[in-house]
Amino acid sequence: MGTTEKIFSEAKSAHPPLTPAQQATLDLIRLPANERITHHSTIRAQIQLELEKETVNLVDQIDEPLWVSKRQLQAVTSCEVLYEAQQEESFEWKIPMTRGQIFHKCVELSIHLSPSRSAAELVDEAMTSIINRGDGLGTFLFELTDIERAEIRSEVASLLQTFFDTFPPLQNSWNPTTELPRKVILHRGKIVLQGRFDLTVGRPDEFTAGRVLIELKTGRAVPHHLDDLRFYALLETLVVGVPPALLASFYVDAGTVQVEAVDEDLLRSAIQRTSNAVKRLLQLRLKESQPERRASGSCRWCPVADDCPTGQSWLEEANGSGVW
Numbered sequence: 001m002g003t004t005e006k007i008f009s010e011a012k013s014a015h016p017p018l019t020p021a022q023q024a025t026l027d028l029i030r031l032p033a034n035e036r037i038t039h040h041s042t043i044r045a046q047i048q049l050e051l052e053k054e055t056v057n058l059v060d061q062i063d064e065p066l067w068v069s070k071r072q073l074q075a076v077t078s079c080e081v082l083y084e085a086q087q088e089e090s091f092e093w094k095i096p097m098t099r100g101q102i103f104h105k106c107v108e109l110s111i112h113l114s115p116s117r118s119a120a121e122l123v124d125e126a127m128t129s130i131i132n133r134g135d136g137l138g139t140f141l142f143e144l145t146d147i148e149r150a151e152i153r154s155e156v157a158s159l160l161q162t163f164f165d166t167f168p169p170l171q172n173s174w175n176p177t178t179e180l181p182r183k184v185i186l187h188r189g190k191i192v193l194q195g196r197f198d199l200t201v202g203r204p205d206e207f208t209a210g211r212v213l214i215e216l217k218t219g220r221a222v223p224h225h226l227d228d229l230r231f232y233a234l235l236e237t238l239v240v241g242v243p244p245a246l247l248a249s250f251y252v253d254a255g256t257v258q259v260e261a262v263d264e265d266l267l268r269s270a271i272q273r274t275s276n277a278v279k280r281l282l283q284l285r286l287k288e289s290q291p292e293r294r295a296s297g298s299c300r301w302c303p304v305a306d307d308c309p310t311g312q313s314w315l316e317e318a319n320g321s322g323v324w
Ligand code: SF4
Pocket: 079, 080, 081, 082, 293, 294, 295, 296, 298, 299, 302, 303, 304, 305, 308, 310, 311, 312
């Protein structure tokens, strides 16, 4: 084999041809350079100002900082009574919750481990690493039976194989990161906004957007996934100074991606939702008003549903015994 042929053959084996599904995903998550927005250098300061002005009269009344993640925002936006019930509940690991955590660890290892591993090998490495951490999830996995652990392994290995078949292989030149933490301090530490991005690719070029934030979803699609990512776009802008180019939810079971471009309108609606929710979280903590009940699909698993007339009537109707 000649030198040129050899280089071509090595390059080909380093980057084997994409499956149609991988190509479709890549086409959706890669924004052409001429479509990337160049933002104003003051965007970060403007957003911080807008977020702080809504709560300036409330923050001085709280003693402990208010920590806000996508979970609190979603909870208080959907049903405030449910939000308060969740605050009281102690957290408990359950088997279905473990697969997403292990899956994310596998993706992280798949980027950084060399030589590359099969899906089954990565799941083993990920479970061992989590168990060795000895934290809540590690202890939970350690205490399961061999059969329960084997079932989790099998499920996550199948998910991971679907991911490898449908998501383009991550190349170092794309600057991929996993579990990228972002923390934003408002009002000198009285309010802390935080998040951790599952996966990112690309990076900004000075004030031109280039990073894509990707959430890897091992469950079904729900509308608030979009809101979660829009909140992450704010965090990214407030930390880096440039908004991401695209937001993507990748549904691993189906191997499909939903993508949204980040523009001024999207950022404006994220600022509005976040500042309204943070204001409500402060009012609820200060007991300035009663929490509102808002029935939705969350009533199906809400821990206080049995004692909630609003939730009960919604459930009756949703289950078909109410009026059409
Ligand atoms: S049952 Fe529904 S309406 Fe009632 S508190 Fe729970 S989520 Fe809210």
